[in-house]
Amino acid sequence: MSVRISDSTVRRLSLYLRMLRDLREQQVALVSSSQLAARTGATSAQVRKDLSLFGSFGKRGRGYDVDQLAATIEDILGLSRTWRVGIVGVGKIGGALLGYADMLRRGFEVVAAFDTDPAKIGRAIFGVRVAPLADVERVVREEDVEIAIVATPPDAAHDVAQRLADAGVGAILNFAPIELHGIDGVPVRTVDVVLELEGLSYLLSRPPARETD
Amino acid sequence: MSVRISDSTVRRLSLYLRMLRDLREQQVALVSSSQLAARTGATSAQVRKDLSLFGSFGKRGRGYDVDQLAATIEDILGLSRTWRVGIVGVGKIGGALLGYADMLRRGFEVVAAFDTDPAKIGRAIFGVRVAPLADVERVVREEDVEIAIVATPPDAAHDVAQRLADAGVGAILNFAPIELHGIDGVPVRTVDVVLELEGLSYLLSRPPARETD
DNA sequence: CTTCGCTTGTGAATACTTTCACAAGCGTGC
DNA sequence: GCACGCTTGTGAAAGTATTCACAAGCGAAG
Numbered sequence: 001m002s003v004r005i006s007d008s009t010v011r012r013l014s015l016y017l018r019m020l021r022d023l024r025e026q027q028v029a030l031v032s033s034s035q036l037a038a039r040t041g042a043t044s045a046q047v048r049k050d051l052s053l054f055g056s057f058g059k060r061g062r063g064y065d066v067d068q069l070a071a072t073i074e075d076i077l078g079l080s081r082t083w084r085v086g087i088v089g090v091g092k093i094g095g096a097l098l099g100y101a102d103m104l105r106r107g108f109e110v111v112a113a114f115d116t117d118p119a120k121i122g123r124a125i126f127g128v129r130v131a132p133l134a135d136v137e138r139v140v141r142e143e144d145v146e147i148a149i150v151a152t153p154p155d156a157a158h159d160v161a162q163r164l165a166d167a168g169v170g171a172i173l174n175f176a177p178i179e180l181h182g183i184d185g186v187p188v189r190t191v192d193v194v195l196e197l198e199g200l201s202y203l204l205s206r207p208p209a210r211e212t213d
Numbered sequence: 214m215s216v217r218i219s220d221s222t223v224r225r226l227s228l229y230l231r232m233l234r235d236l237r238e239q240q241v242a243l244v245s246s247s248q249l250a251a252r253t254g255a256t257s258a259q260v261r262k263d264l265s266l267f268g269s270f271g272k273r274g275r276g277y278d279v280d281q282l283a284a285t286i287e288d289i290l291g292l293s294r295t296w297r298v299g300i301v302g303v304g305k306i307g308g309a310l311l312g313y314a315d316m317l318r319r320g321f322e323v324v325a326a327f328d329t330d331p332a333k334i335g336r337a338i339f340g341v342r343v344a345p346l347a348d349v350e351r352v353v354r355e356e357d358v359e360i361a362i363v364a365t366p367p368d369a370a371h372d373v374a375q376r377l378a379d380a381g382v383g384a385i386l387n388f389a390p391i392e393l394h395g396i397d398g399v400p401v402r403t404v405d406v407v408l409e410l411e412g413l414s415y416l417l418s419r420p421p422a423r424e425t426d
Numbered sequence: 427c428t429t430c431g432c433t434t435g436t437g438a439a440t441a442c443t444t445t446c447a448c449a450a451g452c453g454t455g456c
Numbered sequence: 457g458c459a460c461g462c463t464t465g466t467g468a469a470a471g472t473a474t475t476c477a478c479a480a481g482c483g484a485a486g
Contacts, residue, residue, distance in 0.1 A: 061452040078418025096309040171413035198227045200384035205291025273434045274482040
């Protein structure tokens, strides 16, 4: 039965879920696909198609039950639990992520942090003690780190990612400006701020699309 | 002549460019589409197709001239110049971006920063003086901010983005965990760390794809 | 000057995503 | 219990993106 679900569908599911949680908080009971679409930048047909890939959750003529749909998407995305996250590299970006309260609120708890800088090792930052990178294998095992965030300089990133994969981490979120691939069978996603800026640069450099053309 | 260029193509062009700049530094003169593909996670056919959208830059039998192709892609992406960037919200993430040296090295200079916190206003962080958010219109004009980074709490983000657009900013990179749309004709990209983590959570929650299935 | 190895550029084919459009169905009101 | 307004679920159509596969062409070697 299981179809391959595209990345963009998963991304949209996250957005739907975020909106559903808001609605849940506001005690709204029902929501239609077009309401979901309006605030997530999708179309109503897309919302329905996305959801239909996993089952039939709505009531014709009424819409979707907010509580139930939220719970369903949480299940689909694996968000009915808290994930244990480790951060490698407690520099500017790694440090900012360590203290990013939204992560914990949304189900990702930072349980370990690593660095090579002796000035940082041993200190606790936002309640997490920074361990030496050398101990990464042991700490990943002991703390049961499931998802790792790589926030090292680019030249260290590939090596670190491979060590994390070998140590048993299940997925990696990479902030180093380098393409990480061929890391075992561990999925890697890269967040690259400058890449995003370059995309905007491209748009700004095009002759602005005028109506009359 | 101008075709619509997809987002993914632009993204890949950025990756090619990054690799070409490395090669340029190492004095490599020529590169083939398959070499470009290998380190960027694309296929060689895709590299050639991407480039062919803009013209014919290679030499059959030899590959692409590194210097010339780098310059061409820089032109396409609008990266032969430095862009003036403003950051709104000097919290953990905004502050980290302020000091992110890679941005400047790759052509994005932070020329303005804003916050509402009186403790931060007036202080210079990484050489940039923090202005009160109230002055955003004036400072954007005076400093000629072309691209703005929104790193405010989510409930302030939409408002801030609209003010930036009205003040003449040409593009927005949003770090607030909220979908920003309907901001005039100004392109907006959102970087959402938790969204990426949720995507990984989905992958980790699927029954691992085995060969024998 | 010709052959050979290699690589580009690109139509055609395939795969994937999104949009369309409408029958099916739910619940309210009469 | 019937009709009506509204919304889902979904095949089919349209639109995009990627991969295939090969002729065209470059340069080196002989």
